[in-house]
Amino acid sequence: MSSAEIAVQVFRKLENEDLRVLQVIETAMSKHGFVPKEMIAKFTKFSLEETDFRLGRLGKFRLIRRMKGAYVGYSLNYAGYDCLAINAFVKAEVLEAFGKSLGVGKEADVYDALNPKSERIAVKFHRLGRISFRQTIRKRGYTTEHTGWLFQSRLAAEKEFQALKLVFQHGVAVPEPISQNRHVLVMGMIEGAELAEYKEIPEPKKVLKEILRNIRKAYLKASVVHADLSEYNVILKPDMHILIIDWPQYVTKEHPNAQQLLTRDVENILRFFRRKHMMKAELEENLAYVTGTGKMAI
Numbered sequence: 001m002s003s004a005e006i007a008v009q010v011f012r013k014l015e016n017e018d019l020r021v022l023q024v025i026e027t028a029m030s031k032h033g034f035v036p037k038e039m040i041a042k043f044t045k046f047s048l049e050e051t052d053f054r055l056g057r058l059g060k061f062r063l064i065r066r067m068k069g070a071y072v073g074y075s076l077n078y079a080g081y082d083c084l085a086i087n088a089f090v091k092a093e094v095l096e097a098f099g100k101s102l103g104v105g106k107e108a109d110v111y112d113a114l115n116p117k118s119e120r121i122a123v124k125f126h127r128l129g130r131i132s133f134r135q136t137i138r139k140r141g142y143t144t145e146h147t148g149w150l151f152q153s154r155l156a157a158e159k160e161f162q163a164l165k166l167v168f169q170h171g172v173a174v175p176e177p178i179s180q181n182r183h184v185l186v187m188g189m190i191e192g193a194e195l196a197e198y199k200e201i202p203e204p205k206k207v208l209k210e211i212l213r214n215i216r217k218a219y220l221k222a223s224v225v226h227a228d229l230s231e232y233n234v235i236l237k238p239d240m241h242i243l244i245i246d247w248p249q250y251v252t253k254e255h256p257n258a259q260q261l262l263t264r265d266v267e268n269i270l271r272f273f274r275r276k277h278m279m280k281a282e283l284e285e286n287l288a289y290v291t292g293t294g295k296m297a298i
Helices: 003-013 016-028 037-044 050-060 078-091 133-139 150-170 204-220 258-277 281-289
Strands: 063-067 072-076 099-105 110-116 120-126 177-181 184-188 234-236 242-244
Touching: 003 078, 003 099, 003 110, 003 242, 016 037, 016 050, 016 078, 037 050, 037 072, 050 063, 072 078, 078 120, 078 150, 078 177, 078 184, 099 120, 110 204, 120 150, 150 177, 150 184, 204 242, 204 281, 258 281
Parallel strands: none
Antiparallel strands: 063 072, 099 110, 110 120, 120 184, 177 184, 234 242
16 A cells, blocks of 8 residues: 555545654654654643653554664654645645555555545646656756655655646647645646556647647746656646646756756657657657747648
């Protein structure tokens, strides 16, 4: 069972006092890897007996980790962090209920959900701890070896939300950014499947053209490069239109590696369509189209 599944299952069982303990642990973790029990009692203003009771409940729910050495200390795990973000969304009337899982990846869990108006939304939990420190640092310029997984995941969510706001307002085909708290994003509904999952695409040329138009729009209008684009983060919806997802690694046009990353994005997409759909699509011409200096060549 994933951390998000645990959080979704136990969240409604949590009492205000449980959430208060989670919040105190979260705050104190900025200075303590494991927060002493006495400190938790002090800042919650609970008795030691009440603190023990709450910590026992949270441990049973698998929302915290316990360390016993020179002192007894506690830290949040991802499920505990998830619950704090869920609570913030519920209080803000952004989120009402969870549905099914839409996907579990190396770096995120995504859930179907409903807002208080019973409209479908998507909730994305960032999970950077599933890949190695070295790989995370190599792929993401905003992480260092001195930041914990929870903090890194929050940075990823903040960066992705920023990217979505930038490109969405310029009409790029992405999920609508609704809200962000800690390491979690709430977005418009995501329906469909990754390009890589389709055995056949009825009109591959039409789909490729739409992808290239959206890469161009992001670059020319929003001055943004996705920087990690492939067939695994382009969603093909039931109506055969696309959504481009997973933007936490985006860079602006001014980034020193922007051209290199843009070239890689375009080549990844073209390679997929050449391999899977036997389409002739040269990099140079289509890169010129995306940057506004030439015509699409498909």
